[in-house]
Amino acid sequence: xxKKGTSCYNEAIRLGEKAYDEFYDKEGWTPNCLDFMQxxxxxxxxxxxxxxxxxxxxxxxxxxxxxxxxxxxxxxDMDNEVIAYGEEIGWNxxxxxxxxxxxxxxxxxxxxxxxEMGFADAWDIDEKIADLYQLLTDESSKLNSELFREITYxxxxxxxxxxxxxxxxxxxxIKLAAQLAIRPLLEDEYVFLPTEIQAVVSLMAxxxxxxxxxxxxxxxxxxxxxxxxxxxxxxxxxxxxxVCSGGVKSENVSASMANVFSASFEFTSDRSASxxxxxxxxxxxxxxxAFFTNQVVIxxxx
Numbered sequence: 001x002x003k004k005g006t007s008c009y010n011e012a013i014r015l016g017e018k019a020y021d022e023f024y025d026k027e028g029w030t031p032n033c034l035d036f037m038q039x040x041x042x043x044x045x046x047x048x049x050x051x052x053x054x055x056x057x058x059x060x061x062x063x064x065x066x067x068x069x070x071x072x073x074x075x076x077d078m079d080n081e082v083i084a085y086g087e088e089i090g091w092n093x094x095x096x097x098x099x100x101x102x103x104x105x106x107x108x109x110x111x112x113x114x115x116e117m118g119f120a121d122a123w124d125i126d127e128k129i130a131d132l133y134q135l136l137t138d139e140s141s142k143l144n145s146e147l148f149r150e151i152t153y154x155x156x157x158x159x160x161x162x163x164x165x166x167x168x169x170x171x172x173x174i175k176l177a178a179q180l181a182i183r184p185l186l187e188d189e190y191v192f193l194p195t196e197i198q199a200v201v202s203l204m205a206x207x208x209x210x211x212x213x214x215x216x217x218x219x220x221x222x223x224x225x226x227x228x229x230x231x232x233x234x235x236x237x238x239x240x241x242x243v244c245s246g247g248v249k250s251e252n253v254s255a256s257m258a259n260v261f262s263a264s265f266e267f268t269s270d271r272s273a274s275x276x277x278x279x280x281x282x283x284x285x286x287x288x289x290a291f292f293t294n295q296v297v298i299x300x301x302x
Contacts (some may be wrong), residue, residue, distance in 0.1 A: 002054050009047035016040040029085050041078035048072045049110050097147040104132045106162045115170050154188050158195040165202045178206035200230045
């Protein structure tokens with residue numbers, strides 16, 4: 001399985017590099033060329049996630065880990081190149097909001113997964129979250145933003161909040177995770193299934209923690225309702241084959257449960273206050289084609 005998967009990723013990257021080279025030779029730094037660079041970056045990122053998740057089942061664990069980390073670095077550098085060269089050629093950022101958000105969300109999800117697996121938190125996840133939150137805020141002030149063409153502002157916010165909950169739990173900030181969980185459950189008529197599942201996980205962690213000042217009986221009632229809700233959501237997730245492209249109507253959190261949780265929080269007006277200051281890494285790095293070719297040769301050994 002590892003050999004087959006590695007072979008597929010190697011071939012995808014080889015074809016991506018070929019397409020990128022053809023467009024660069026033909027057009028130079030154009031939107032088409034940068035689109036292919038972004039696709040190539042995604043393929044490096046996907047291979048990195050694959051290698052780092054299967055490395056423990058391979059005889060050359062350390063080598064695969066090093067290659068996976070290097071793939072993450074390549075993807076990061078190429079993401080920065082796309083931004084930097086896009087600004088240089090006057091790429092219309094208004095038409096790229098959806099692509100930027102989707103790529104950023106995938107990177108956040110992947111990096112959080114690695115931290116959950118025990119890897120060091122060395123990928124500026126706080127800043128990536130802050131960047132996407134700022135993008136949402138900026139685009140929400142526009143009359144017809146491409147970012148909300150298929151998914152509403154509330155839906156986009158839910159996508160980001162689900163990852164913010166995960167990251168808060170990884171950092172042992174259980175109260176923050178629960179605070180984030182309450183907003184979509186109370187404010188949004190429809191909630192994406194993955195977001196609602198993550199919200200229940202976050203609230204359950206809060207109920208089980210010592211941070212919630214509640215008597216034993218009330219805690220048991222909340223635990224029971226959350227377990228029941230969580231199981232129902234898992235069953236629904238299985239029913240739709242683990243993919244939910246639409247929202248589910250959020251009618252599962254009773255008013256009494258919501259009041260108990262809300263009363264224990266002191267919300268601030270700045271929802272992004274806990275995130276790091278927004279910073280856009282835009283330094284361009286020249287592509288090293290020889291290095292990319294060498295990486296493929298090395299990977300083929302596995």
